[in-house]
Amino acid sequence: MQKLKIKWLPNIKSKILKNSLWGVMGSLTQNILLSLFYVLVARYYSVEDFSEYLIANSLYQMILAFSAMGLGHWFIREIVNVDDKSELASKFLKMQAYFGFFFLIINIILALVLYENPTVQKLSILFAINIIFDNIIYSIKNINIAQFAQKKTVKVLFIEAFAKFGIACMLFIYPFNIVVLTILLVVTRFITLNLFLKIGSADGINLNGFWKADVPISFVKNILYKYWPFAVIGSAYVVYWKSATLIISKMLPLSSVAYYENSFKIFSLAQLIPVVISSTLLPKFVELSKNKDYEGIKALYQKMFILFTLYGLGAYTFTYSFADEILPLIFGKKYDTSAIYTKEMFLTMLVFPTSLLQANILITLKLEKLDMWFNVNSIIINTVLCLIGLSIWSSLSVVNYSIFISFVIFHFSQDVVLLKNKLTSIKHVLLFFVIISSIVVGYISISQFISPYVLFASLWVPVGVLGVFMFYKKHSIFSLK
Numbered sequence: 001m002q003k004l005k006i007k008w009l010p011n012i013k014s015k016i017l018k019n020s021l022w023g024v025m026g027s028l029t030q031n032i033l034l035s036l037f038y039v040l041v042a043r044y045y046s047v048e049d050f051s052e053y054l055i056a057n058s059l060y061q062m063i064l065a066f067s068a069m070g071l072g073h074w075f076i077r078e079i080v081n082v083d084d085k086s087e088l089a090s091k092f093l094k095m096q097a098y099f100g101f102f103f104l105i106i107n108i109i110l111a112l113v114l115y116e117n118p119t120v121q122k123l124s125i126l127f128a129i130n131i132i133f134d135n136i137i138y139s140i141k142n143i144n145i146a147q148f149a150q151k152k153t154v155k156v157l158f159i160e161a162f163a164k165f166g167i168a169c170m171l172f173i174y175p176f177n178i179v180v181l182t183i184l185l186v187v188t189r190f191i192t193l194n195l196f197l198k199i200g201s202a203d204g205i206n207l208n209g210f211w212k213a214d215v216p217i218s219f220v221k222n223i224l225y226k227y228w229p230f231a232v233i234g235s236a237y238v239v240y241w242k243s244a245t246l247i248i249s250k251m252l253p254l255s256s257v258a259y260y261e262n263s264f265k266i267f268s269l270a271q272l273i274p275v276v277i278s279s280t281l282l283p284k285f286v287e288l289s290k291n292k293d294y295e296g297i298k299a300l301y302q303k304m305f306i307l308f309t310l311y312g313l314g315a316y317t318f319t320y321s322f323a324d325e326i327l328p329l330i331f332g333k334k335y336d337t338s339a340i341y342t343k344e345m346f347l348t349m350l351v352f353p354t355s356l357l358q359a360n361i362l363i364t365l366k367l368e369k370l371d372m373w374f375n376v377n378s379i380i381i382n383t384v385l386c387l388i389g390l391s392i393w394s395s396l397s398v399v400n401y402s403i404f405i406s407f408v409i410f411h412f413s414q415d416v417v418l419l420k421n422k423l424t425s426i427k428h429v430l431l432f433f434v435i436i437s438s439i440v441v442g443y444i445s446i447s448q449f450i451s452p453y454v455l456f457a458s459l460w461v462p463v464g465v466l467g468v469f470m471f472y473k474k475h476s477i478f479s480l481k
Helices: 015-044 047-067 071-079 085-114 118-146 150-170 178-199 217-227 229-251 254-270 272-290 294-331 338-345 352-364 368-392 396-420 426-446 452-474
Strands: 004-006 478-480
Touching: 015 047, 015 150, 015 254, 015 272, 015 294, 047 085, 047 118, 047 178, 047 229, 047 254, 071 085, 071 118, 071 217, 071 229, 085 118, 085 217, 118 150, 118 178, 118 272, 150 178, 217 229, 229 254, 229 368, 229 396, 254 272, 254 294, 254 338, 254 396, 272 294, 272 352, 294 338, 294 352, 294 426, 294 452, 338 396, 352 368, 352 396, 368 396, 396 426, 426 452
Parallel strands: none
Antiparallel strands: 004 478
């Protein structure tokens, strides 16, 4: 008698799948807790106090992005080619510690020069201390990515996120000012560093006594000389968003900083899945490149491009339909205006996931310098558009549209390179922009006449059913035995 055999959809033995699942699940849990922390802090403090906190935090995050020098990508690419992985990992950690001390000083100097507000200065100095801790943690996280050990990273970061959530809850039991809050966050980060050193690194990698590693100045100079483009690539993303916060703090009312950061908090949650999956795909792309399997690179890229495109479109349409209800519910009525700006910001989500994917391809092809110049170009375009636009129209919308335009140009620049390397086609590029634009314009137009619930469901239920059908058919889920 014939029996119906049902295969499990995913191959759970796949290292990439395991690494991605741990990364996504852990980061989702962590970001939920950190988002609850953010929401509780936003609700507790006044708009002015919260905005001062956000300004200091944004300056710190910008400096932090540069402090790592983007060498995480370099490390992931290089560890595949060395026998003594522990030695390379120790050198990596020690270098990051050196960079941390240097950029801590830069952070403090900039805070004192840019802002006269004493609270912003105090908070900036406190946040700067974290740079040393963060650089070492950054190193260990990249070691875990390269060794497919995201599970360890997830465990430690979950503990930290839970601790921060607990601190935010304490505000409503034992109130304390924003400076005390920041001190507690610095202490928490120091504890997290020690947890990473003791239990959070990949098996087979010995990090004990990493500070004893021999890292001569000539070694550091050689690495920076060869791989300095990674510093730009690694910091570009943060610069995109946090430089906007600093521009807003100088050219718009203080409350606009909070509105912008509230929108970005929602955006950062939405971008979590493509960021984690993209980072865990990089080692696989590098492995395929090492084996000169360019057809494999092309096939994997094209499959992931479709998934990332659908994700970006889904995130945008969901936000456009429901932001007016969700934002006031999350942050409170004093932040009602955030919903409008969140919809504008999510235009960037239409091209953000696929931009991440294509950036990985360029790094895989060892075209990081070219990718670096694309990033620099986009940052310049974004900054110029912001400054010119805000001088004419004093609105937060200028910032959101400037970021979107710069990302579109960035994406198109990547497309040109992929065309030259025969990883994509003109038809593919045109279809992407035409289809996305048509769906968005149509969705916005129809939303004026139909309930957002009906509109969202009418678009994504058929897409979901079709996607499941095609997936089942392609992988022959049902087979007779």
